[in-house]
Amino acid sequence: MENLKLAxxxxxxxxxxxxxxxxxxxDFVVIAGxxxxxxxxxxxxxxxxxxxxxxxxLRGGAFKPRTSPYAFQGxxxxxxxxxAKAREETGLPIVTEVIDPRDVTWVAEFADILQIGTRxxxxxxxxxxxxxxxxxxxxxxxxxxxxxxxxxxxxYILSEGNPDVILCExxxxxxxxxxxxxLDLSAVPAIKELSHLPIIIDPTHSTGRISLIAPMSMASxxxxxxxxxxxxHNNPSEALCDADQALTPDLFADLxxxxxxxxxxxxxxxx
Ligand code: PEP
Ligand code: MN
Numbered sequence: 001m002e003n004l005k006l007a008x009x010x011x012x013x014x015x016x017x018x019x020x021x022x023x024x025x026x027d028f029v030v031i032a033g034x035x036x037x038x039x040x041x042x043x044x045x046x047x048x049x050x051x052x053x054x055x056x057x058l059r060g061g062a063f064k065p066r067t068s069p070y071a072f073q074g075x076x077x078x079x080x081x082x083x084a085k086a087r088e089e090t091g092l093p094i095v096t097e098v099i100d101p102r103d104v105t106w107v108a109e110f111a112d113i114l115q116i117g118t119r120x121x122x123x124x125x126x127x128x129x130x131x132x133x134x135x136x137x138x139x140x141x142x143x144x145x146x147x148x149x150x151x152x153x154x155x156y157i158l159s160e161g162n163p164d165v166i167l168c169e170x171x172x173x174x175x176x177x178x179x180x181x182x183l184d185l186s187a188v189p190a191i192k193e194l195s196h197l198p199i200i201i202d203p204t205h206s207t208g209r210i211s212l213i214a215p216m217s218m219a220s221x222x223x224x225x226x227x228x229x230x231x232x233h234n235n236p237s238e239a240l241c242d243a244d245q246a247l248t249p250d251l252f253a254d255l256x257x258x259x260x261x262x263x264x265x266x267x268x269x270x271x
Pocket of ligand 1: 035061065116117118119140170202205
């Protein structure tokens with residue numbers, strides 16, 4: 001693949017990113033939490049459930065890139081403060097999205113990992129800005145993007161001096177309408193062939209269907225992914241964003257119980 005000076009696979013070891021003791025790229029990591037931070041009780045209750053089920057990091061959006069300008073846009077600074085409180089209470093590091101280059105520096109003071117969403121994958125000003133902060137970046141694949149375009153966006157971040165990029169496949173647009181997007185699981189082994197960067201799967205936004213999240217999570221482990229990012233809400237029917245696709249704490253706990261033995265089994269057959 002052309003022009004990948006820093007993102008391309010080399011003889012060097014694969015990238016491992018330490019996030020408050022969680023080693024992304026070495027451990028199989030599960031990031032879970034609500035689509036958006038809506039209130040302190042919603043976020044903290046969900047965070048406790050994620051922690052109890054064995055999740056490794058907490059996700060939650062304080063800035064939401066919504067299709068409609070009239071939809072809930074997130075709580076902004078108040079949401080970040082709530083996330084920091086949830087981290088304090090559970091010990092879970094936090095992953096949150098940044099959508100505006102002007103916000104990167106101060107959002108990075110709260111976040112442990114900054115997320116770049118699918119709609120902003122090719123926002124080069126934003127990529128350059130997050131390339132200059134000292135926090136790892138979760139770079140979601142653009143919904144219309146090739147692997148080459150995606151890796152070039154990672155290259156933008158790396159070339160600004162930030163070596164800590166985690167790729168996230170979250171589904172691409174195809175002619176299929178039954179699922180919200182089409183999960184391209186082949187991206188996992190393909191990215192492993194092309195790059196040293198860790199890659200995780202988002203089974204929530206890729207399928208948009210509760211019933212498909214567990215099977216595709218299991219398939220992600222089998223494909224060799226470095227982790228998952230899953231939406232969980234303490235009361236999905238009242239969620240202000242992506243209500244139809246959030247797992248309840250019980251469903252999430254059930255999935256975690258099935259995932260962990262599978263990881264052990266796969267390790268034993270891969271080595
Ligand atoms: C999200 O993670 O809540 C999100 C908006 O994801 P994506 O950018 O993949 O649509
Ligand atoms: Mn969402």
